Amino acid sequence: MAARARLDGLDLARGLALVGMLAAHTLSAGELVWGDPSTWIGVVDGRSSILFATVAGVSLALMSGRESPPAGQDLVAARVRLLTRAVIVFAVGSLLNLAGAPVAVILEYYAVCMMLCIPLLRLDWQRLAIVAAVAAVAGPVLLRVLIVPVDAAPGIGTLTELLVQGYYPVVVWFAFFAAGLALGRAGADRRAVQRSALFGGTALAVVGYGLGAVLPESVASSTAGLGATGWDSVLSAAPHSGGVAEVLGSGGLALAVIGGCLLLPAAVQLVLAPLRAVGALALTVYSAHVVSLGILAAAGLPTRGAGVFWTTLVLALVGAWTWRVLLGRGPLERLVGSAARRAASPAAP
Template sequence: MTRSPDRAPARGPAAERVTGVDLARAAAVVGMMAIHVLPGEEAPGAGGVLYALAHGRASGLFAVLAGVSLGLATRRAASPAQRRGARAGVVVRGLLVALVGLLLVDAGSRVAVILPYYGVAFAVVLPFLWWPARRLAVVAVGWLALAPLVSFAVRAAQDLQPRYEQPTLGWLGRPGDLLEALTLTGYYPVVGWAGYLLLGLAVSRVDLRSPRAALGVLGAGAAAAAAAWAGSALLLGPGGGRAVLDGVAGPSAVDLARFYGTVPTDSRWWLAVVSPHSGTPFDLLHTGGTALAVLGAACLLPAAVTRFLHPVAAVGAMPLTVYTAHVLALAGTDDQSTGLLAAHVAGALVFATLWRRVVGRGPLELVVGRTAAAAAAAVAGRPAPVG
């Protein structure tokens, strides 16, 4: 990947929105909608294909893009005071995002809400915010490969079982259970998922408006995704892992198993699977790679194409608002159909386009952004921004 200068130019990626990032973020949001709404890969026609493509990859893309956004938002902080303020802003942003997630669960969400985990992951990456691209890339890949091994060892030693009950505001009175669920045993355990944000931070260091850089991101992502998939296949096939797992969990265990953040600890061979949401090294590296490939491809789209995609970019510019509205709209309904998905996507496109044209930033993005900016200004000892 081609690195940009340490300090962003006045009109560089940190100063303006990168349309490709918004388009990739919209793809992540729509992909998560598909997983929440469609009945599965057995959905008829294109719905089944979309579900298969999005399963596990959409949420990974969402997390990688969180890292990109953090990198773009903080990269221009140069002085110690500015960096202290930027860290405070990131912490406040993460707390508010996590709070929105807990409230969504309290509201009766039928989906596994990613936001509490997402918000906590912000705090984990604070020490890495201004690391250079190459070092970040190495740490991110190492994190995605090794963190699942640490998780497996800790869960096995402590006999920690997966938590399918989602954290709510009431869990703030149970800090031990809350910490365990968010970091190790929940749907999106931060111990592994923080690696996605680190990967996004590394990508934020390159000029994504450069076709050469975007092509490098796409190529690196595609290569990583393919290598992870091939490595899993080799270990499970010629390596003998599938036979062991079939003996542990029954015939076709690998093909039939469904994971929700972690794998069982009754055999180390589970760490070789690449199944969606298994949280193994191969799953995280594959989905991290596909996230880079999608981002690179989105940034390579020519202006002649992106000019017609403003409604899609508008959705990507307010992902917290659109995701929250989507989750709330699903509360109290069990409908699973391509028609419902189409309604949610259409509603998001219309709302985001109109709101962005009339108001600008999404409502939740505006509240979270202003609160985080005020905290950053207070810590840095400068006036709070206006507007």
């Protein structure tokens, strides 16, 4: 029962992240002003994808020994499974970029972060927490160091573009994967760990957003993570800025949301089954969403607006829940899982 509740809570957090990303893609959120309720939809900008990445880190721990870091042949198998998953996810992301949807596809960045987590699989949660903390501070600095020579040498390669450019620069986003991996290693099915994630994440969010609140406006809202080179933005709290305040604030919020979802009682989880289904079929739902936006764009139809969002949301909830009830795992989830298991299986005699 405890394991079931844990999985439900993690699916719920992933579902929330995906719904937030759908909103960010189809609604004009604008700048979030906490004192103005009409701008609160802006909370999805940046934070949803960070939650998505942090949940992914937790999932990596669950599929590689849970609280006990793998060793020996188990470690080799876990690394092969993770590498296989990352390669397939990268390929899916590359194909989705061909759909022509007016969105920044996250999957290629996501896959590179997964690959960078392969050396971390043998670490316990304490060391992973240290890695995440160092990455949270060093990543924004490293981004500013690397982005100048990369911008000065256009066309130097896709990998460098993924590492330091775009909406999800890997040198910064790796911290969210490491934090999620640390949470999973600590024992995400234990109530004490779930409460620590909720309250510790909330405290971290207060620190991060508090830092953003006291910074000068020119610094707090700077978005150098999108391609500018100003060092002012290293502390920025703006969405997709890759600043320290954003990493701490939005990363802490992601941990708090995960902890809160894991703590919800089974009755609430049952009521939220359609949202959990979206989380369980996240890769399939995300891919279908991007392809559908590409089709709308190619047909000259609107890709943004309340109508597009609500239609997308209803189709995602109903479609994912129906598929989950009748067929279980989603088609892309089956593909990735099956390929990873086969790659890590011992060779037949």
